Amino acid sequence: MEQGALADGMFLIAYDEATGRPGLSPDLLACGLVGAQLADLVTGGWLTIDTGGRVVAVRSASTERVTGEAATLVLDSVAHEARTHPVRAWVDALGGPLTEAVHNDLVRRAVLVQTTSRSVLGRRRSRLDVVDTTAAHAPALALRAMVRSPGTFTLHGAVTLVLLAALGVEQLLEPEVDRATARALAQDAAAHLPEPIDRLRRDLAETALATSAAIRR
Template structure:
């Protein structure tokens, strides 16, 4: 497998990986909240999750099966699906592969949507940073999810799988701090929501968590 369009800038939309990306960065400065490798795996999981949401793929027993290979409206989702169509690999292999470029791919998608700007490197050894155009807009996915939990609102599968990816990567610690502080009893609903995930979503969360655990154990973070 080779890179999947790192130089393209796909159109942005309100998608699972977009929300995970915004949650994984400070809403004002764009400073990462996760190690690069872990964030990449979370974003890779979210990109696969977008295709599960659209009933394009199915995840089961460590494998990915394409259910619908028709063209996607979103360019990035289309590229991910094209790779899944062409080759067969275990889910963990796909996660590791997409994790290599997911950060930049999703960053460009959000830039095209007008939500981020790319800040250049201040020093040669530093990476550039994706900075939100509007802190309030960048904070919206976190605010909405926390509000749902605090108010005891029902969570759909999409929100539940987002929670699963947050927990799998450890991003739930900074993202859900307000819930823990103001309504700690609401944290029980996170476990309840995860227990009701459909099979493909539950498999996605499990495989992402396993990939993160492997990366941490091998010190590849």
């Protein structure tokens, strides 16, 4: 089963086509991508978040292998760790490698392409440019459409909105969707999500808050 749709979607929603890079700080983007990939694996039955807020591999799901660099990285890391750890520990451990894995996946799929150029001073600059416009814009367009018509929300869309709200970055959906509307819908959606996803949401919000505070210092 191909995994990674939530993490890829999170990256593309955060991606700023004008600058050719994500519109979030690297630490906050990494927090969102780890949260999205954990959510993807939780909804797929490979992981869960226990009542203590620790990420746990679900052994009964091990007979069906996941595919994709990002999903394999996260699942193997959790499954082969002798002790269980909270969400924040996995954000710290996997944020950088997972960001690279998602980046690689989008380039491999020819959704984005890495380009380099030189400034007038000879400095090398790199950026991501869109190759497949439809695929690159699809996650944000789909989520905005669901926010405008809440009755059309899928589980995938609800989880994505809840994670964006946990990160405190609902403004990524502006100007088509105002932040207050997105936040209110996310609060409503959170009440209907499976308990492990809600635990993930709470832990991710705490992690993102700590990350943002560290950035401001």
